[in-house]
Amino acid sequence: MSKVRVLVGTRKGAFILTADGKRDKWEVSGPHFAGWEMYHLKGSPADPNRIYASQTSGWFGQVIQRSSDGGKTWEAPGGDITPVPGAMPKVESNKFVYDTSPEGKPLTTHQWYDGTQHPWEFKRVWHLEPSHTDPDTVYAGVEDAALFRSTDGAKSWQELPGLRGHGTGPKWQPGAGGMCLHTVILDKKDPKRIYIAISAAGAFRTDNGGKTWKPINRGLHSQYIPDQTAEVGHCVHHVAMHPSRPNVLFMQKHWDVMRSDDAGDNWSEVSGNLPTDFGFVIDVHAHEPETIYVVPIKSDSEHYPPEGKLRVYRSRTGGNEWEALTKGLPQSNCYVNVLRDAMAVDSLDKCGIYFGTTGGQVYASPDAGDSWTPIVRDLPAVLSVEVQTLP
Amino acid sequence: MIRVVLPQHLRTLAKVGYEVELSVTSPVTQRSILDALEAYYPMLAGTIRDHVTQQRRPFLRFFACEEDWSLEPPDAPLPEAVASGKEPFYIIGAIAGG
Numbered sequence: 001m002s003k004v005r006v007l008v009g010t011r012k013g014a015f016i017l018t019a020d021g022k023r024d025k026w027e028v029s030g031p032h033f034a035g036w037e038m039y040h041l042k043g044s045p046a047d048p049n050r051i052y053a054s055q056t057s058g059w060f061g062q063v064i065q066r067s068s069d070g071g072k073t074w075e076a077p078g079g080d081i082t083p084v085p086g087a088m089p090k091v092e093s094n095k096f097v098y099d100t101s102p103e104g105k106p107l108t109t110h111q112w113y114d115g116t117q118h119p120w121e122f123k124r125v126w127h128l129e130p131s132h133t134d135p136d137t138v139y140a141g142v143e144d145a146a147l148f149r150s151t152d153g154a155k156s157w158q159e160l161p162g163l164r165g166h167g168t169g170p171k172w173q174p175g176a177g178g179m180c181l182h183t184v185i186l187d188k189k190d191p192k193r194i195y196i197a198i199s200a201a202g203a204f205r206t207d208n209g210g211k212t213w214k215p216i217n218r219g220l221h222s223q224y225i226p227d228q229t230a231e232v233g234h235c236v237h238h239v240a241m242h243p244s245r246p247n248v249l250f251m252q253k254h255w256d257v258m259r260s261d262d263a264g265d266n267w268s269e270v271s272g273n274l275p276t277d278f279g280f281v282i283d284v285h286a287h288e289p290e291t292i293y294v295v296p297i298k299s300d301s302e303h304y305p306p307e308g309k310l311r312v313y314r315s316r317t318g319g320n321e322w323e324a325l326t327k328g329l330p331q332s333n334c335y336v337n338v339l340r341d342a343m344a345v346d347s348l349d350k351c352g353i354y355f356g357t358t359g360g361q362v363y364a365s366p367d368a369g370d371s372w373t374p375i376v377r378d379l380p381a382v383l384s385v386e387v388q389t390l391p
Numbered sequence: 392m393i394r395v396v397l398p399q400h401l402r403t404l405a406k407v408g409y410e411v412e413l414s415v416t417s418p419v420t421q422r423s424i425l426d427a428l429e430a431y432y433p434m435l436a437g438t439i440r441d442h443v444t445q446q447r448r449p450f451l452r453f454f455a456c457e458e459d460w461s462l463e464p465p466d467a468p469l470p471e472a473v474a475s476g477k478e479p480f481y482i483i484g485a486i487a488g489g
Contacts, residue, residue: 033403060400060401060439060484061448092442094442097443
């Protein structure tokens with residue numbers, strides 16, 4: 001029988017939740033890396049036992065962890081090399097240095113909160129995206145916004161400088177959470193195509209493996225920037241794609257749920273009858289490419305569910321027409337948030353949907369959202385949720 | 392042997408106890424201790440000082456013989472008590488965050 005493994009990153013460690021295909025009894029493992037902020041964990045599609053994790057701390061900076069046994073044991077890649085006494089260490093698994101070659105060098109500042117220019121400064125890894133085909137290849141979306149890649153199992157990292165050197169960098173600016181590259185989508189059908197999204201710059205696409213990038217923000221409308229339809233500067237919260245339709249993208253923007261049918265070249269709003277079109281997460285059903293999920297959040301300052309009711313909204317029409325999914329979710333006095341990387345789906349026959357909250361609950365629906373149960377209730381604030389469907 | 396006391400999170404990361412012992416070539420300085428520490432425990436590279444600038448991370452401090460050495464030059468010789476192993480070299484995480 002198939003199994004499901006849910007990888008949960010929280011403010012104070014990582015947790016691994018496992019169940020069989022029924023998804024009614026769960027085992028909870030953790031905390032792993034207790035006390036550290038675990039921004040994101042994700043398994044390799046090419047080798048499900050290979051999992052990468054981003055471990056960060058305001059005191060000690062960035063650490064990358066890797067497991068080769070499905071999360072039972074972990075290592076800092078290269079960290080167990082027997083050192084030569086007196087020699088300098090060769091470990092570079094947590095070394096993220098912006099490219100200063102002629103290709104990356106021209107862009108050295110971005111816009112700061114006060115409108116002045118500010119140098120790029122590495123802070124942390126927000127998102128890890130392993131390759132579809134090679135367990136040793138993994139991409140890292142970082143703050144300040146840039147895309148890095150490792151081809152040696154995260155032992156070393158190189159920036160793809162074409163993105164930061166694209167030319168619009170001086171207009172990028174940090175959102176409230178920092179200037180983070182939080183979304184990385186690899187096109188399984190076309191290995192040279194990658195989508196990324198940055199708060200607050202917008203979405204970008206490469207069609208040549210990361211050498212050059214194109215802003216894909218036409219159709220976005222943001223009332224909080226001087227030019228509301230600018231080429232860049234939009235606060236994109238998350239982007240989702242169904243692997244069978246790489247030209248169709250869904251976006252949860254700061255406000256507005258958007259859709260593109262041409263690989264991001266043009267966007268149209270599909271917020272429809274949502275109670276609020278603000279939110280962070282968005283995801284696509286594993287088997288129904290027109291079925292999408294969001295969690296509306298009240299904004300601009302509150303950042304909790306409207307009316308204190310935690311509701312997932314599902315559209316079976318690719319947007320515009322939404323239904324509230326409430327069975328099993330708290331419908332009073334609920335004031336949690338669901339952060340941008342904290343929703344995922346499994347690929348079992350009856351698609352499972354999962355999301356985590358800042359209140360420490362991880363909810364699962366084994367029936368595509370019709371009903372929900374909490375797998376765990378009292379974890380630290382959940383930063384990310386990813387799901388692996390195992391044979 | 393030089394004795395070094397690490398903050399709790401770095402002990403976990405390096406899989407060591409409260410204190411580690413290192414062989415450090417003379418003169419014993421902050422830099423030579425950190426070089427040796429990162430050579431013995433490669434996973435600590437980048438967690439105490441920046442990979443590129445080699446600057447101490449802002450929320451960490453270095454103490455020796457009850458004195459704060461954090462702002463001293465990294466190549467200044469440390470007290471004999473640290474060099475002889477009588478006293479440990481402390482790497483301390485700031486108590487911050489409420």
